[in-house]
Amino acid sequence: MPSQVLMPKMGYDMAEGKILRWIKQEGDPVNKGEAIAEIETEKVNIEIEAFEAGTLGRILAGPGSVVPVGDPIAVILKPGEKLDTPPAAPQATPAVGAGEGNEAVPQLRRLDGEQAVAQPKLPPQETRTPGPAPGEPHGTRFKASPLARRIAKEMGVDLRDIGGTGPGGRIVKRDVMRARPAAPAPAALAAERVPLTKMRRAIARAMTGSKAPVPHFYVTVAVDMDKAMAFRKQLNDMQGMPKVSLNDLIVKAAALALKKFPNLNASYGEDAIDRHGDVNVSIAVALPEGLINPVLHQADRKLISEISRESKALAEAARNGRLKPEDVMGGTFTVSNLGMFDVENFSAIITPPQAAALAVASAQQVPVVRDGQLTIGWVMKATLSADHRVTDGAEGAQFMAEWKRLLEEPLRLVV
């Protein structure tokens, strides 16, 4: 039986992926584990591997196509098998004229628990569903509206790299606008419209999906950072150590504190709170086009030096667009540090399905009272955002107190 290759789900909120290119062509032999196509998701690019040996019988979605997760993108034939019919759409009741070999099969969904609705007798050009026509082998002529062609030409965008969402898979203006680099504002206009990048859309979707349904509450503490800063200096004065940043200490402290407060390293589930066990800290990295959160896995078990090395590597990869899928998956808690921007305090939006996030602001020199005396110290404010379905103010406060204690007595980070 020919087997279908499906668009894989490579992330909690991934709904669709874009086919960048086919590494194997129709008719090519494929070995198990061999890469057959390159897919772009909102966060990273990945290669899809063949899960069994055979021949790539048919490509169902050409380069540039945007395909929902779970939908078939190719068919692999085992030796001796043949492909004789175009891939089946949901079964049509025979009463209304069966497909007259029309290639452009509409992407219909069967209504749950009901008889499949009879397919309309539409000539192929009439289908108004978005998305490319399945069965159209890659490399053939593409359809694009005159406006889309014009914009693409001027922007230097190759139409072959773009998936069409217009009628019958036609490339239309919005497809080109999505693909092109953000255009500089024409001098004549007073205002600027910056097309949304895929990253911005992803951020918007994730944050909107978090803010409304998740009941956030916030706990702020002010941490006396003198000892932590001295500790850091000591570490960095040692030979052979990677340069440790305050954020590395902050992340380690958070990871250790989370072991004592597992509700904050959890997710709200239907009937239960899923405590994750491992502490995988998502570190927010700012990019010109937005934000991405690579993950430091098992941060609770890592040495400060390891955290330091890994954070730097992840940030570097993020800036160069070279993060791998596992680098952005599995985060259980987020640390977001705006300390480099001279910010007094801020609060973060929790990234679903996590239950909490820590927003760290700048350490600032301010008057402090120690032993009844007025002196100058470094104070850093941080705010915990927590999901009230999973934890409460008291627990949040206790977590923050523990985190603060670890930073104010930094030797505890290494014992």
Next chain:
Amino acid sequence: MHDLIVVGAGPGGYVAAIRAAQLGLKTAIVERESLGGVCLNWGCIPTKALLRNAEIAELLHHGDKYGFSFDNLTLDFSKAIERSQSVVSLQTKGIGFLMKKNKIDVLTGSATITRPGKVEVGGQTHPTKRILLATGAQTRLLPGVAVDGKRIFTAREAVARTDLPPRLVILGGGPIGVEFAYVYHHYGSQVTLVEGKDRLVPQEDEEISQLLGKIYAQKGIKVLTSSMVKEIQTTADGVTVQVETARGDQTIQADACLMAIGIVPNTQDIDMKRLGIQTDERGYIVIDDQCKTTAADVWAIGDVTGKLPLAHVASMQGIVAVEAMTGHTPPVLNYQDLPRATYCRPQIASLGLTESQAKAKGHQVAVGKCPFRPVGKAQALGETDGFVKLVADAQYGEILGVHMIGPDVSELLAEVGVAKTLEGTLAEIDLTVHAHPTLSEAVKEAALAALGRPIHI
């Protein structure tokens, strides 16, 4: 049990029902008055027939320009009404036939919906999986003013009444008001047209309003803009309307008053709260891009949604709703881009953004305007008032809107509509050879003007 019951058999409802039947849904349609709804019976269709009559009346009155002279020219208004009613009758029979052909059950009576999935008509309860509300709208009335059909009437009465009031006040200078003003004026009534905004047809491009205002004034139609009605009194033989204008109060004495100040949605026999159907502050049913309401398995289309109260919009919404409910992905309607037309003469037709709207959206705007004066066909017809104005984005020539006033311009909309659907630009209109001599050449010339290289102007 039906798969779908459509409430209302106007252009929205009956089109939706036919599409639903095509897609295999067991469909019924409820109609309490007459198949075809307002459009076929009391709106679009009869008025277009009357307007045709009025157009001929206008031509005859200017007969000497064309070399015609008459003694005792008589205009029989009751015959005009009779002809328009026969057109209506043909149309409604046609709808009846379409319902039969598509095996759609027609339930006659008023629909009452108080529970989900159940539509009551004439004492019988019809269970259904889905409901599509296409109940339309009715004329908005002023508080305290009752329609008696004689002194005070609306469009609904107008298409059936045969007497011509010597003096007629029309309240409302939108498409309906200006169309009736045209009809009654050319049949001999002295018409006063009262409009609250500062120009006639205020939804159109400003230049169109200006030109229409000028032409109506030249005809002898009294136009009062920026004028609000304060009071209406009826007497045995007439109507007195107190109007507050920009220059002070005015009292208008007339024989009758036609109300055309707007519409209100028909949601009376549906328990909106119980069913969970959200309405907006004006009472229109709130819908999403797929014409779905906030209630499960209930869709709404047409005038009752208040999006753009035109028959072809209702029909398209009907297609969208039915295709959405059967698992297709219908197009998302951009209401601003849908065509609208007013059938007085000169006709008015437009779609898309006006120049000012386009600028407000941040477009670098290129405008091409071709007057009808130099257009051969317009000259041959003897109807040279008006223009075609194309609004485009200068960067790529993207067509943003077209605004026209002139002879038969309603027929010129489709060309621009198709261009927009295909994302064609000014260049494609330029590449298309337009037959000569036609009025459509004005569209091409407007495109050339927008490109900076007109040939005939």
